[in-house]
Amino acid sequence: MTSLEQRYRKLLTWYPKEHRTLHEEEMITVLLAGVAPGQSRPTARDTFDLIRGGLSIHLHRAMGPESRRHWRDAVNIAALLAPISLFLIGVARAAGYSEVLLRGFPTTEGALKTLAFALPYGLVALLVLLKRPKAAAVCAWGWAVLHTWLITGLIAGSPGHGRSSIYVMSSPGIMITGNLWVAAAFVLPAFLCAAMLAFAPSPGPAPLGTARLLGWTAAVFAVFVASPQLPSSWGGYLPPLALVAVMMVALYFPVGHRAVITLLPLVNMQFSGWLWEWAPSTFVTLSAAVLVITVWLARGGNATSMSVSDQR
Numbered sequence: 001m002t003s004l005e006q007r008y009r010k011l012l013t014w015y016p017k018e019h020r021t022l023h024e025e026e027m028i029t030v031l032l033a034g035v036a037p038g039q040s041r042p043t044a045r046d047t048f049d050l051i052r053g054g055l056s057i058h059l060h061r062a063m064g065p066e067s068r069r070h071w072r073d074a075v076n077i078a079a080l081l082a083p084i085s086l087f088l089i090g091v092a093r094a095a096g097y098s099e100v101l102l103r104g105f106p107t108t109e110g111a112l113k114t115l116a117f118a119l120p121y122g123l124v125a126l127l128v129l130l131k132r133p134k135a136a137a138v139c140a141w142g143w144a145v146l147h148t149w150l151i152t153g154l155i156a157g158s159p160g161h162g163r164s165s166i167y168v169m170s171s172p173g174i175m176i177t178g179n180l181w182v183a184a185a186f187v188l189p190a191f192l193c194a195a196m197l198a199f200a201p202s203p204g205p206a207p208l209g210t211a212r213l214l215g216w217t218a219a220v221f222a223v224f225v226a227s228p229q230l231p232s233s234w235g236g237y238l239p240p241l242a243l244v245a246v247m248m249v250a251l252y253f254p255v256g257h258r259a260v261i262t263l264l265p266l267v268n269m270q271f272s273g274w275l276w277e278w279a280p281s282t283f284v285t286l287s288a289a290v291l292v293i294t295v296w297l298a299r300g301g302n303a304t305s306m307s308v309s310d311q312r
Helices: 003-014 017-033 044-063 065-095 097-102 108-129 133-152 180-199 210-229 238-250 254-271 274-278 280-311
Strands: 165-169 175-179
Touching: 003 017, 003 044, 065 108, 065 180, 065 210, 065 254, 065 280, 108 133, 108 180, 133 180, 180 254, 180 280, 210 238, 238 254, 254 280
Parallel strands: none
Antiparallel strands: 165 175
8 A cells, every 4th residue: 555545545534434434445546546647645636625525424414314303302302301400410419418417517498498499490390291391491481580580689798799799509508609600600500401491392301211311310310319428538429420421321322422412511510610610701602502503403403304204
């Protein structure tokens, strides 16, 4: 194999594996047939044409009817997983107070506050499972607005912090002081959840199935509840490890890895928040971009599927 052929084969890696399996030898033959005497490298035109051709095939597959159907299913599942996740995270955090209660500290109020902030998401998830998507979306938006009002209604409660500071409810239900960006960090998940429900074509567990979805959810929830009772040296690592394990399994499936992409902004806000802490406005922009693109692909997939059905 000459060095020129090796370079051509490297350029062909821009094409999908299935395409290369069927057409690579034929393409190599055609490319080598047009080589000028003494040529040792692909021409700029050949390089551009090969890269453009590979990317166009990837784009066509990403935008094709099958891919759009996967995006539709992924957004529908993500729209259900969002309220379920926020509900279970709140319940798990409330259950985490049991460790402190065992030490004799009265923390019932904090647990109840945390649970109260989680219950609306449970109602929203229940409405989705009962196939009431419109009612679920209305409840989600209503809670997002009420959540914002509850947070921002406590403006300027701390001396010396000025009007730009407010009290917000932290994850374990303790009142802390922060600026408006901190408050936004607490209400953004509610708005992300509401937006997913509003724009998803048909929120629900299909094609995963209700039983399988609830089974995986119960397993992850059990890890979240059990982790505070374990030694802090490694118990605190269990929730993110469980989440990563579920995401790794999901990445093997066309609908799964698309659902992971759709839920990335929400996952980041709940478990790391590093991008928010680094650049809040950038995070909001990227979250909006992810939501718009995935919903557009999902809506396109719905329209495509309908057109195919109509043709039949």
